[in-house]
Amino acid sequence: MFQADQRAQREISRVKSMFLDEVKFFQARAGELPSHENQEKYKDIGALWVVSGGGTYLSALVDSPSDRSYGKYPWYIGQDKVRLDYAKRWLDAYSLQPPFAKATLIYNGTKEQNRDLLRAISDGKFDFARSSVYISQANITRTIEQIKNFSLPDSFDIKGEKLAVLSHSAHLPRILRFMNKFPNRFKGVKIVPLSVNLDQKSSENQMAELELNNLLGYIERGEASAEPYPYRN
Numbered sequence: 001m002f003q004a005d006q007r008a009q010r011e012i013s014r015v016k017s018m019f020l021d022e023v024k025f026f027q028a029r030a031g032e033l034p035s036h037e038n039q040e041k042y043k044d045i046g047a048l049w050v051v052s053g054g055g056t057y058l059s060a061l062v063d064s065p066s067d068r069s070y071g072k073y074p075w076y077i078g079q080d081k082v083r084l085d086y087a088k089r090w091l092d093a094y095s096l097q098p099p100f101a102k103a104t105l106i107y108n109g110t111k112e113q114n115r116d117l118l119r120a121i122s123d124g125k126f127d128f129a130r131s132s133v134y135i136s137q138a139n140i141t142r143t144i145e146q147i148k149n150f151s152l153p154d155s156f157d158i159k160g161e162k163l164a165v166l167s168h169s170a171h172l173p174r175i176l177r178f179m180n181k182f183p184n185r186f187k188g189v190k191i192v193p194l195s196v197n198l199d200q201k202s203s204e205n206q207m208a209e210l211e212l213n214n215l216l217g218y219i220e221r222g223e224a225s226a227e228p229y230p231y232r233n
Helices: 002-029 036-042 065-070 079-095 111-123 143-148 172-181 201-220
Strands: 045-050 104-107 133-135 162-168 190-196
Touching: 002 172, 002 190, 002 201, 045 079, 079 104, 079 162, 079 190, 104 111, 111 133, 143 172, 162 172, 172 190, 172 201
Parallel strands: 045 104, 045 162, 104 133, 162 190
Antiparallel strands: none
16 A cells, blocks of 8 residues: 555656646747747648637636636636637738648637637627637537547648647646547647746746646546647647
8 A cells, every 4th residue: 555655646746747847848938929930840730729718708707617716816817818819919920921821720618708709700809710710619618628529620631730739838738638638539630739828927836736736636537647648849
């Protein structure tokens, strides 16, 4: 029993160390936009998937289970809009950098998040072509369901294109471990992570601590892998 406990503690320490290293990696590269200098890294991105965050594009906070749980943290409020705005900047920059092509924006939030994004596009508040946005209509209430019910647009070429996955730096490691636990939706897809940081370092640290504790719980319950889905730096 003692040896088993020691092994468990070593595994927890390993996962923690790996998680924190990934967060630092994503933090250092957060906010990067496509350019001639990094064109090899971002070559052949066929779609950019925004993992939804707190609130919706039109509301900083809504009456949802996640927002009720984490809305007490000021840094959580309005995360969905931050991610979508960065995705737009990234895709706009991508389309201006030959030999890049225009990529699809993938979004699969809750019904309220999906509705508000479509409203924002229709009203011109999110200035992006509706024809270049793919929204999954699966019934989503939790982040893990976004992974389990993920789908790619028919236009995506699995053999020739890569999928960019965008979230906050401290959130990405959990997403990648959900993806590795439920890989069927991503089989054969090459992943490129994109990240955005919070405004303050103290908030970054608090979010990372919370995400790490959540991740360990998901791993213990068999809902997440200890290893991330393979991705390209």
